[in-house]
Amino acid sequence: MSGAVDIRGVAKVFGTFTALQRVSLSIEDNEFFTLLGPSGCGKTTLLRLIAGFETVTEGEILLFGQNIANLEPNQRPVNTVFQQYALFPHMSVLENVAFGLKMKGMDAPSRTKRAGEMLEMVHLSDFANRAPAQLSGGQQQRVALARALAPQPKVLLLDEPLSALDLKLRQAMRLELKQLQQDTGITFIFVTHDQEEALTMSNRIAVMRAGQVQQIGTPREIYEAPVNRFVADFIGETNLLEVDVAAIVDGQAQVVLPGGFQITCPSATAEAGRHHLSIRPERMTLVPVGSGLEATVQNIVYLGTDLQVMVRLDGGADMQLRIQNAARVQVPAPGTRVGLHLEEGAARLLAD
Amino acid sequence: MALRSVRHYPGFAGVAVLCLTILYVPLIVVMIYSFNASTSITNWGGFSLRWYGEVFTGPDAPRFKAAAWNSLTIAVLASGISTVIATAAALAMLRAGAFRGRSLTFALINLPLMVPEIVIAVSTLIFFTMISFQTGYLTILIAHITFCIPFAYLPIAARLQGIDGSYEAAARDLYATRAQAFFLVLLPLMAPGVISGALLAFIISLDDFIITNFVKGAGMETLPTAIYGSVKQGIKPGIMAISTMMLAVSILFVTLSYLINRKGRPVTSG
DSSP, X not given: OOOSEEEEEEEEEETTEEEEEEEEEEEOTTOEEEEEOSTTSSHHHHHHHHHTSSOOSEEEEEETTEEOTTSOGGGSSEXXXXXXXXXXXXXXXXXXXXXXXXXXXXXXXXXHHHHHHHHHHTTOGGGTTSOGGGSOHHHHHHHHHHHHHTTOOSEEEEESTTTTSOHHHHHXXXXXXXXXXXXXXXXXXXXXXXXXXXXXXXXXXXXEETTEEEEEEOHHHHHHSOOSHHHHHHSSOOEEEEEEEEEEETTEEEEEOTTSOEEEEEBSOSOOEEEEEEXXXXXXXXXXXXXXXXXXXXXXXXXXXXXXXXXXXTTSOEEEEEEEOOTTOOOOOTTOEEEEEEOTTSEEEOOO | OOOOOGGGSTTHHHHHHHHHHHHHHHHHHHHHHTTBSSSOSSSOOOBOOHHHHHHHHSTTHHHHHXXXXXXXXXXHHHHHHXXXXXXXXXXXXXXXXXXXXXXXXXXXXHHHHHSOHHHHHHHHHHHHHHTTOOOSHHXXXXXXXXXXXXXXXXXXXXXXXXXXTHHHHHHHHTTOOHHHIIIIIIHHHHHHHHHHHHHHHHHHHHHOOHHHHHHSOTTOOOHHHHHHHHHHTOOOHHHHHHHHHHHHHHHHXXXXXXXXXXXXXXXXXX
């Protein structure tokens, strides 16, 4: 059995630059799948390879079991929402949405009807006869979505479609996109460098770096069980401490923190030795001194909903923790000795 | 300290007036005297349209009509064909990705702009003679197509450069073939540049004298060569009328070319 899209050993080389190094991953049908990573990690290249705008140097791309790697873009039943929308400026909104249907040979009355329905779905029926340039950024975004969904593609590709919108609109569109994916049942492959976008919308995320997939998993897995330093650092905020590990038993590592305090935490590796330890700032709380791990408060940063507390462990390691800015919270002054409590899942030993 | 505008430099006004005078006074004089009622080309004898009438009905009228017809058909064909070639060249230069000899190709396309016209004229004539090609209408047309290409190329390439590649990608993504993506999406977006290039090529072809004179062969005339032939036998006021009409056509086309090119907003994605 194969999924909606199977990427098998796909490599892409531009001249001397290797954009993708034999990437393999499988995307399920009806999944909201996100390719996440910093710029230059190969996520957009992978999307363009699926769309057919680039040709693979090596490997296969299977769409519901059929290898499409050598097909022209117009022969692939996938459609794309472009970063800057790429709406045709010389056509009306309705003509834009009907374009794909026209190219597929649908007759004029049917495609006008279908395009009208698509515009209704994105709440833009009143704008059918406008030129794209007369619409706001958010409206253009919806037209681009309607245009790409109108021919009922098997997979919808989205190339950082929200990056051109302002913050409020971006947040609203996240929910709308997710809803749209659930309503249409079409597989969405979404490319972004914004980890928050990825976490809020995706069923699964592939974190990429330098042309390679680092980790694939649900948002919770990616955030709570990162495999390496890159993933832990890229997704959310974290404290990374270099530690020595004596032994790992049944996936649990015995770790000695700087200052001598020992904890037991889940591990992404089975090998003892020198590793990095990730401790999520929001999974630590301040407790009275004398119950275990101790530190000195260095600084407090006011973030509105949260407070960021910078502390130094007795062994010299700097860490930060996040506490909610609730009314009952007592803010320690810089220089105060505090106790730190690590909640369940706060710490995790990484592979590198 | 704010930089002073060039307008405030001493002597600016004087130099500007001098340049404009040298450039435009002869044109203005010819325009005015084309409406002269007198047979003299130096004395003003009142306003009249007699020389315009003479151009269309006078003894030389058939010769000039034939020359004008040749000029017009050659200009239409040469601008049309060179625009198609220039469009193809622009697509190859800007949309085909990097290829070996790209800079060389660019230089070759634009070389006719740099090479002295007389050199092109002489070498074209020699070439036609060497291959025993009968000079006449066809040789003029071929020569015109050749030197019109860079003039058509420049506005077309400038326009194409400003069009984001994602439009074509979007069209291809939405099931358009290569041809459909070009004719339905890219060409309409390029249209202002293409029209501008064609108009420019048209005027360049219509105006050309040197190359045409070399490759036209005996008995074949275009408007500029006919005017030259006529002037050799003494300047008649009718020539001024023809020149004024050509000037009007040139101004009209160049203005159109400019306006069309400016009208289309730069098309960048987003």
